[in-house]
Amino acid sequence: MISENVKKILNEQINKEFYSAYLYLAMSAFFDNMGLYGFANWTKVQAREEVDHGMIIFDYLVDQNTNIELKQIDVPDTDFKSPMQVFEKILEHEKYVTSSIDAIAHLSLEECDLASLNFINWYLKEQIEEEKNTGDIITKLKLFGDEQASLYLINKELAKREYKKHEYS
Numbered sequence: 001m002i003s004e005n006v007k008k009i010l011n012e013q014i015n016k017e018f019y020s021a022y023l024y025l026a027m028s029a030f031f032d033n034m035g036l037y038g039f040a041n042w043t044k045v046q047a048r049e050e051v052d053h054g055m056i057i058f059d060y061l062v063d064q065n066t067n068i069e070l071k072q073i074d075v076p077d078t079d080f081k082s083p084m085q086v087f088e089k090i091l092e093h094e095k096y097v098t099s100s101i102d103a104i105a106h107l108s109l110e111e112c113d114l115a116s117l118n119f120i121n122w123y124l125k126e127q128i129e130e131e132k133n134t135g136d137i138i139t140k141l142k143l144f145g146d147e148q149a150s151l152y153l154i155n156k157e158l159a160k161r162e163y164k165k166h167e168y169s
């Protein structure tokens with residue numbers, strides 16, 4: 001049976017995942033307004049993946065016959081200035097999400113809730129990928145600079161990202 005404390009922290013994580021989706025959507029709108037449609041595509045695809053992350057936790061809690069406590073989603077900070085600054089914000093945010101996932105793993109272990117520990121393992125791996133993908137884009141932006149010609153090339157590459165429903169495995 002799922003532990004009460006783990007149930008509470010997983011409910012909070014649903015909120016964080018949906019907040020992430022909001023944040024990426026706000027970023028997508030910023031890039032769209034700049035005419036950087038590839039960057040807009042990349043962040044919009046990420047927003048959809050964040051919804052999947054939230055839904056996977058939702059389904060896990062439902063399968064465990066627990067009550068779901070949906071909380072208000074905060075308005076994201078939209079102080080965006082440049083592609084580099086946005087991607088630095090993304091990395092900072094993903095590191096914060098990684099620390100939340102780590103906390104869930106620790107709590108599950110402490111509470112001997114091994115089913116939840118096993119469940120959250122997928123998110124631990126997912127966060128490695130989230131931070132790596134963002135870090136790779138920051139590296140490219142640093143390497144090529146914020147000039148228009150290089151932004152054009154990175155923009156073209158980010159336009160290729162396609163949404164695939166994130167399945168829990």
Ligand code: OFO
Nearest residue numbers: 020050053097130
């Ligand atoms: Fe759900 O991983 Fe990003 O925030």
